Amino acid sequence: MKFVDEYRSGESVGEYCRALAEITTQPWTIMEICGGQTHSIVKHGIQEMIPPELTLLHGPGCPVCVTPMELIDHAVHIASLSNVIFCSFGDMLRVPGSEKDLFSVKAKGGDVRIVLSPMEALEIAKEFPEKEVVFFAIGFETTAPANAMAIHQARQENLKNISFLVSQVIVPPAMRTILEFPDNRVQGFLAAGHVCTIMGTQEYEPLAREFQIPIVVTGFEPLDIVQGIYMCVRQLEAGCAQVENQYSRAVKKEGNLAAQKLIEEVFQIVPQKWRGVGEIAQSGLGLKNSYSAFDASTRFLLESRRCEIDSPCISGEVLMGIKKPDECTAFGTSCTPDSPFGATMVSSEGACSAYFRYKRVAP
Amino acid sequence: MCLAVPGKIISIHDDGSLMKMGQVRFGGIVKEVNLAYVPSVQVGEYVIVHVGFAISILNEEEAQKVFSYLQEIADEGGQ
Numbered sequence A: 001m002k003f004v005d006e007y008r009s010g011e012s013v014g015e016y017c018r019a020l021a022e023i024t025t026q027p028w029t030i031m032e033i034c035g036g037q038t039h040s041i042v043k044h045g046i047q048e049m050i051p052p053e054l055t056l057l058h059g060p061g062c063p064v065c066v067t068p069m070e071l072i073d074h075a076v077h078i079a080s081l082s083n084v085i086f087c088s089f090g091d092m093l094r095v096p097g098s099e100k101d102l103f104s105v106k107a108k109g110g111d112v113r114i115v116l117s118p119m120e121a122l123e124i125a126k127e128f129p130e131k132e133v134v135f136f137a138i139g140f141e142t143t144a145p146a147n148a149m150a151i152h153q154a155r156q157e158n159l160k161n162i163s164f165l166v167s168q169v170i171v172p173p174a175m176r177t178i179l180e181f182p183d184n185r186v187q188g189f190l191a192a193g194h195v196c197t198i199m200g201t202q203e204y205e206p207l208a209r210e211f212q213i214p215i216v217v218t219g220f221e222p223l224d225i226v227q228g229i230y231m232c233v234r235q236l237e238a239g240c241a242q243v244e245n246q247y248s249r250a251v252k253k254e255g256n257l258a259a260q261k262l263i264e265e266v267f268q269i270v271p272q273k274w275r276g277v278g279e280i281a282q283s284g285l286g287l288k289n290s291y292s293a294f295d296a297s298t299r300f301l302l303e304s305r306r307c308e309i310d311s312p313c314i315s316g317e318v319l320m321g322i323k324k325p326d327e328c329t330a331f332g333t334s335c336t337p338d339s340p341f342g343a344t345m346v347s348s349e350g351a352c353s354a355y356f357r358y359k360r361v362a363p
Numbered sequence B: 001m002c003l004a005v006p007g008k009i010i011s012i013h014d015d016g017s018l019m020k021m022g023q024v025r026f027g028g029i030v031k032e033v034n035l036a037y038v039p040s041v042q043v044g045e046y047v048i049v050h051v052g053f054a055i056s057i058l059n060e061e062e063a064q065k066v067f068s069y070l071q072e073i074a075d076e077g078g079q
């Protein structure tokens, strides 16, 4: 496929790895933000191809992994109600809540449907006017335009029987949190390409300046990633701290203005909980007042409650790049993709699941 | 989750509403995709598609840069 195959060429990847070896003079630690990048790195064995001085840390970039457990509990509660059709992206079904996951609700006869696009939930709402349809609107900036469009269209079409359980997170505040950790090790970032197709690259400028850290907006194919690493190391070796765009075939500096406009129409910036990490200021998108009629948490009178359970899971530290999955005592033994403790083992883009699938580390 | 796939626009139906749609070919599969966020897109162009929405038009010229970048750096260094 065009725009895919040529970016998997072993020869070009090899060229970048050799060039990297030439410019690397000391150890550097680089974090890739996005779970899609983590997946690609582990699958293609990129850590093993680059100079041993370079360490790749895996970042928090998987919306499935950071959706708070409390919200999974809310989803489970709503999905169990008899007049509800609960629609969700497939990845969310196996994410454990404090007691159950959505999959077990479905197995017990709950009407839980996997959709590929939020617009499908609208179609379902029109088809079943006597039912309450709820869409689990999770995502990073990448997914926000799709969710915003579904919510906006629901209002345009005056649909009364649909609402949205929203957990939208924003990436730059999480990068700031990582950099502010006292024991932060990250010296350079590969920013998430698809997030930037929407939001552009400008919001990373203040981070790069303030923390004197290079940030390279990077794609997802192996060649993208080795070029992103190369650009990052080149800056580190030269003492630079700039925002660069490796993924320029898809990312414009200003991002996607039409998408930003609809996001602003529907959402406002709110504090947001990240699973395993806690609340991060200004790191989420919530519905604006003008759309509050479509908020599932008010429609179903959900109360927020704390639900921490006792578990060996260190997925919060894995998400923030403090630990690697194979440092977890449960990894591959009591925690596997079939019976996951943490969301990072569920999502195909979670670091734990990527390690489990592709890395043959002895448990 | 932020997985987004490149595909080629093979037709566009624009009824003037927010819901501009089109057909996009991914390898052997053709899918209906919402084009509201790529208002200027033309048939034959490639877009990146995420959960049923095209979120970006791929720039052919920029796409080649990854293959010439190392050479450019070497040339710069040699000057």
Ligand code: SF4
Residues within 6 Å of the ligand: A312, A313, A314, A315, A318, A325, A328, A329, A330, A331, A332, A335, A336, A340, A341, A342, A343, A344, A345, A352
């Ligand atoms: S291996 Fe399982 S228990 Fe350990 S951090 Fe990952 S998800 Fe949590």
